[in-house]
Amino acid sequence: EILMTQSPATLSVSPGERATLSCRASQSVRSNLAWYQQKPGQTPRLLIYGASTRATGIPARFSGSGSGTEFTLTISSLQSEDFAVYYCQQYNNWPPLTFGGGTKVEIK
């Protein structure tokens, strides 16, 4: 099973600032890595797939990078609606599909 580790667990950022979230895989997942955003009481929303491709309708301030075992989600200028929990997911080796534990982006 591939373990996905996200850091930090909580990120405090002021609106307008840049946020950088990390995700590490216990073994290579190539570029088969997705990022999801989840707000309280809502279903997860796909942001990024293939490590760096934005899903339909996702604003350009969201960008993903990395391959192999190290990945980054960057939000270039945080908007109020971006405060949420973010999860990474590997889909290179399954079963099982595995998610990271999440990073909560909160208002500083």
Added chain:
Amino acid sequence: QVQLVQSGAEVRKPGASVKVSCKASGYTFTNYGISWVRQAPGQGLEWMGWISAYNGNTHYAQNLQGRVTMTTDTSTSTAYIELRSLRSDDTAVYYCARDWSYDSLAPFNSWGQGTLVTVSS
């Protein structure tokens, strides 16, 4: 457009079983598989398993083997998950999610709205 509509909230006692449904519309049901993902209160996302809507093949998470069964009814375009011998730590929101494409399980771009299952004596 793709829609996955799940059944309503359930309350069960420890040791009981629960069956949650996920009715699909807006696409050819048998062309895509369905995964089930759950989220305990305040916790992260846990993939529970996958079923092919084409032939019923399944893959289950190892920690649920023996307690979970996933099925589909192609006549109604509905997927089901049944979880038996419920414990308090099965309390969670259960989501269904459709395969990304005919040849790729993930990522998940289409999700059901979630079904809260509460296990309590």
